[in-house]
Amino acid sequence: MIPEFDMYAFSGLQAAVAFSGCEALFPILSGVLRDWSLEKGRAENTASQGQPVITLQKKADGYERRSRWLSKPVRFSDPVDAVCDFIVDLIHAYNAEQNKNLCLHGAAVELQTGLMVFPSTYRAGKSLLSVKLASCGARIFSDDVLPIPSGGNSGVALGILPRLRRPLPKTAGDPLRTFIANRLGPQNKRYRYIRLGPRRLAPRGTDAQVTAITILRRDTGEKPTLKTATTSDVVRDMILRNFARENPGIDILDRLHAVVEQAACYTLTYDTLDQAAALLSEGFGLAPLREDNDKII
The missing domain is CATH 3.40.50 (Rossmann fold)
Structure with a gap:
C-alpha cells in the first residue's frame, strides 16, 4: 500500500516538505522552530510541491526520513530525536536555496x-x-x-x-x-x-x-x-x-x-x-x- 503524504511549507523555504502520519511531531516542530511557521498544502514555489525536498513518514518502529542529503533513509523511534535530525536537513534545504551562503x-x-x-x-x-x-x-x-x-x-x-x-x-x-x-x-x-x-x-x-x-x-x-x-x-x-x-x-x-x-x-x-x-x-x-x-x- 502506497502511503499518503501531505505537502507542507515552512516560512522562508521555497521547497515543500512531505509528511505522512507525523501529526505527533508538529507541536515539537512548531516549538523548536520558533520562527518557522508551518502551513499545510502550500509552498512558495508551487512547482516544487511534486518534488518534496524532505519526506518524513511514521512507521511502526519510528519516523523514517528521506532527503537528497541522505545516502539512505534514517529512522528514529523517539519523536524529539526525529525532530532534532529533521532540522539538520531543513537547514540543508534552506542553505541550498540560499546557494551563496x-x-x-x-x-x-x-x-x-x-x-x-x-x-x-x-x-x-x-x-x-x-x-x-x-x-x-x-x-x-x-x-x-x-x-x-x-x-x-x-x-x-x-x-x-x-x-x-x-x-x-x-x-x-x-x-x-x-x-x-x-x-x-x-x-x-x-x-x-x-x-x-x-x-x-x-x-x-x-x-x-x-x-x-x-x-x-x-x-x-x-x-x-x-x-x-x-x-x-x-x-x-x-x-x-x-x-x-x-x-x-x-x-x-x-x-x-x-x-x-x-x-x-x-x-x-x-x-x-x-x-x-x-x-x-x-x-x-x-x-x-x-x-x-x-x-x-
Missing part, C-alpha cells in the same frame, strides 16, 4: 561589540555557554549553524531554539539551572530545547556583523584565560571543523579567510561557565537584562 558550524551570540562566533569544538560547551551568556544579557543567533550571506561578514539568525545535552554539568551553577528550568521546551532523555523570546534569541532573518571569533577550550582545573589567536590558526581550526570530510573549494576558502580577517580572533580556556562569562563580559560587554525567571524574554 557560507555556513559556519558553530554557535554565535551578540554582545555589545557585535557578533561573536564559537566554532564547533567537540564537547567544548558552545551551546551551554551560549545559553549562559543569554541569561546574562547576550542574544543568541545560533547554537549550531550560522549562515553568512555573500558580500559581507554578517551572520544571519535562524530562529531555532538552542539545544542542550542532558544532564547539565555539575559546574552549571544554581542561577543557570533556574534560568533553564523556567524555559524548558521539548526534551527527551538526551536533549532539551530551551525556550527563549526575541530578547535572548534573535528572530529569524536578523543579521549582525561578525566582530569576533573565539575558539573554546574547556579544561577541568585550568586557569581561565582569553588570549589573542592568529588568523591562520583560526582559519585552520574552522576548516577542520567545517570541512573534515571534504575538500572545500577555493571560493569557500577565500570567503572563510575574509570573514576571519575582518574579525578579532581569540582562544578562550575555561573550566566553569561563570569563568567564561566573566571573561567575555569584561572584554566585550553583556547588556544587563532584568532577571525574570517566570517569563520567556
Whole structure:
C-alpha cells in the first residue's frame, strides 16, 4: 500500500516538505522552530510541491526520513530525536536555496561589540555557554549553524531554539539551572530545547556583523584565560571543523579567510561557565537584562 503524504511549507523555504502520519511531531516542530511557521498544502514555489525536498513518514518502529542529503533513509523511534535530525536537513534545504551562503558550524551570540562566533569544538560547551551568556544579557543567533550571506561578514539568525545535552554539568551553577528550568521546551532523555523570546534569541532573518571569533577550550582545573589567536590558526581550526570530510573549494576558502580577517580572533580556556562569562563580559560587554525567571524574554 502506497502511503499518503501531505505537502507542507515552512516560512522562508521555497521547497515543500512531505509528511505522512507525523501529526505527533508538529507541536515539537512548531516549538523548536520558533520562527518557522508551518502551513499545510502550500509552498512558495508551487512547482516544487511534486518534488518534496524532505519526506518524513511514521512507521511502526519510528519516523523514517528521506532527503537528497541522505545516502539512505534514517529512522528514529523517539519523536524529539526525529525532530532534532529533521532540522539538520531543513537547514540543508534552506542553505541550498540560499546557494551563496557560507555556513559556519558553530554557535554565535551578540554582545555589545557585535557578533561573536564559537566554532564547533567537540564537547567544548558552545551551546551551554551560549545559553549562559543569554541569561546574562547576550542574544543568541545560533547554537549550531550560522549562515553568512555573500558580500559581507554578517551572520544571519535562524530562529531555532538552542539545544542542550542532558544532564547539565555539575559546574552549571544554581542561577543557570533556574534560568533553564523556567524555559524548558521539548526534551527527551538526551536533549532539551530551551525556550527563549526575541530578547535572548534573535528572530529569524536578523543579521549582525561578525566582530569576533573565539575558539573554546574547556579544561577541568585550568586557569581561565582569553588570549589573542592568529588568523591562520583560526582559519585552520574552522576548516577542520567545517570541512573534515571534504575538500572545500577555493571560493569557500577565500570567503572563510575574509570573514576571519575582518574579525578579532581569540582562544578562550575555561573550566566553569561563570569563568567564561566573566571573561567575555569584561572584554566585550553583556547588556544587563532584568532577571525574570517566570517569563520567556
